[in-house]
Amino acid sequence: MTSNPNKSLEHFVSSADFDPQTVSKLTPQQERYYTASQWQIMWWKFRKHKLALYSGIILVCMYIVALLAELVAPYSLHNREIDHIYAPPQVVHLFHEGDFIGPFVYGFDYQLNMENLKREYTPNPAKIQKLQFFCQSEQDYEFWGLIEGNFHFICPDEGGTLFLWGTDRLGRDVFSRIIYGSRISLTIGLIGVTISFVLGTFFGGLAGYFGGIVDNLVLRAVEILKSFPSLPLFMTLSALLPVTWSPLGVFFGISIIQGFLDWPGLARAVRSKLLSLREEDFTTAAQLMGASHARVIGRHLLPSFSSHLIASATLAVPMMILGETSLSFLGLGLRAPITSWGVLLNEAQNINSVVLYPWLLLPVQPVILVVLCYNFLGDGLRDAADPYK
């Protein structure tokens, strides 16, 4: 290369081999990527989002636990240990005075403090109660109300106790009740989201595909629904549920209310996505081919935004879980004997109990975990939702 700008540039010609076909040759890696469907590419992209991936794994584990609640929980749902009312959590140890003896807890010495009438439990190092695994115990249950059994993954030592997260005012094991409560708390979000999904997709789809007056009507309805302050509305609707309903009926009632209140957001998302997709050339191409409305929607529009829908639905689930929890906490949602995290928290409404028995607040823990996990998962899904951008 010359350094003098006034001297004209040398005429450089590359001497390397020139093969115009090189562009069309592919590595096997590329070939695999190029024949991958949108879901595969989404999965590859999602997998890179570690936080979302681990959140997903944690959620799957939690749902498995909810599914097998009877087996996971050491105590059955309504079991009362009258000797252990308001017992504090027992810590699992591995070593006793330097010797390894495997997982165990120290048994309690109980004493009623006559001055303030407080139940005082002190761990007694002499009472070593080894945990049992894959065991049978007196804690009978009906698995999903169908199969009777008494098999548990973990049980207390014979004659001993295992209150991992303490007991409540009736001497019920909080840990076991949280496990049972996850069944309701984790599913109420799913049911609510399904309802809001169906409604949102339907109304949003109507608005987006047909536009005009339909669009106008749907959007105004959405705006009106969105303008209500949500908590009072929620409370009013829940208060309207007849007291005579069975606990299960109330459960479904609450999920349906959740779904009805949530769909406007989803409808908006669907509408805007459809509006932009309707302008894409490939939609016009399909219409010019003579494709029917059903085919345009089913074959072209829906697959293009289903991934977005899933992501937004995932982000809606934690809102539902929080909604249920706060309602039940206020005593307006689910009621005992149904057990959900919100119902369990209802017990911790009293400031006394919070000060004296702080473990009653422990059901907050899974709520936070699940909400965080869903948010991270939804985030990861949203990032991966459009693999072609």
Place this chain on the structure above:
Amino acid sequence: MNDLLRIKNLRVSFRLPEGELNAVRGVSFRIPKGKTVALVGESGSGKSVVSQAIMGILPRAARISDGEILFADPQTPGTIIDLAKLDPDGTQMRQIRGGRISMVFQEPMTSLSPVHTVGNQICEALELHRAVNRTQGMALTTDILKLVGFPNPERAAKTFPFELSGGLRQRAVIAMALVCHPVLLIADEPTTALDVTIQAQILKLIKDLQIELEMSVLMITHDLGVVANMADEVVVMYHGEIMESGTAEDIFRNPKHPYLKALLEAVPRFDMKPDERLKPIREIKHHPDNPILTAKRDRRVICDDDPPLLEVKNISKAFSIKKGGMFSRSTEEKVLAVDDISFFVRRGECLGLVGESGCGKTTLSKIIMRALKPDTGSITFREQDNSLTDVLALEKDALFKFRERVQFMFQDPYSSLNPRMTVQELIGEPLFIHGMKDKAQRRDMVEKLMDVVGLAPMHINRYPHSFSGGQRQRIGIARALALQPDLLICDEPVSALDVSIQAQVLNLLKDLKEALGLTYIFISHNLAVIDYVADRIMVMCQGRLVETAPKQLLFKNPVHPYTRALLSAVPEPDLDHPLDLRDLMEGKASNPADWPEPYTENRDNQMAMIHLGQGHYVRAFKGAETLLQSHKETEMV
């Protein structure tokens, strides 16, 4: 070092989901002071990556793996800075970026913020790099706006970008880049998004400013016509490597490398012989006995009294722009997108439709496809059995049948193919919709169609994102041909493609027209492309048909001032035919009210298409035949 910028052995690599990509592989070149260097290459050649590396704005997945970018700022003689080593977010780089080296991007709309006035944005660039106060800043801003050709710079400074046309916006972007008087201007495809007449004005502007401000320009472009008109030195890149570099003289008069030679041969030119073919770098090969190609459909020889395949009469379409909300009385403003257009297409002919953006050519094509309803007019289509169909009256089943006869090719190969469908599903879709339900039969047909457009049938299960623009456009052609239509409307089918790919697709379209007896309406803004494929050409401007003629007549003897302006503004890849930059009509070419008599359009003048003989029509005053006739004769002499 006497050069302003010198790049030595630059390597840039990207980390992508499908593996590591070496976008730039050992590139070295120089930018001398005060000269224009053109970096030429097709998409994927790495030319833009080089410019991003100089500016320190590489995407996050990219990384400079080797090499130097030496910058010798004439303000601080003696010091040489290696831009490749600087922290892209550091103070020094930020001082250089925008202050000493500026960039102009392709898309003028997205490079300006829509919520700030033009003046504000230019002033911001000033405040970042120079110690000026508000009043000084505004004074400098109006100066620069005046320099880039705004007639009223004080007013221009107060406008928002959306109030400006594309050409003026690009001027504003250039003003913003130049306000700090950089020593190097990087222009990344600065005129690609603009119409030809505007492109010529912007090129002239850059050239004038370069002399005025004594700066160097790095021009990144794929358009060899622009290069021939602008560059002092040329660097040709392919696949991240330099194929050939030298002075413009060397490159255009003595091209040596096979890639450059191929590139020059692939550009359609006005002086091509009637039967001359473009030579794409990669020719499309078919299977020798593909039944679709060998089964010649019966077609008639084109002759002048042949009844037309499609006849369009007095089509008008106005769009109304609504202002106002749900409860307020909305006011409607009508914009005539297509203004009383009549024409016909003969069977087996290729009718070219030329016009700049917004002239109504796409609206017209959509009306023919029945995707839009016109306000007035009629369209008749001649079936194969010679019966006539009233296209606008078609409903349901009849319309469904008509869709088989007329197919559409889209401009954008990216958005016209559903990214979630495989090639098999994409090409097979029209077949499925129109009754070929058997899967094996469909697959067989799709494979044959893929062969027709030169795609390997083994790629049948791939998704469109794995194909290049040209390959995708060929998938689009295969899809359009699936139903064996009579008429194919091609809406700018090659404008998104690289030159060599463009040649390939144009040749394919030409060959298919011969082999299958197709009729085309070919829409393009590129006159050279139209000249290459079309038999007859219509020129549209602002919804009007201004001139129509067989192509030899139109290019040899354009009559209408708009056609002339269009023709004179096309940059040719030939050093002997530079653009006449003085004769640009100053942006008045596409304004019907500014056309000279007898073409001036306003309310008082009755316009008509006047026949000049041999099928050459031009829009002028009613009763101006004699005038035009004499004009034509003087022209011939």
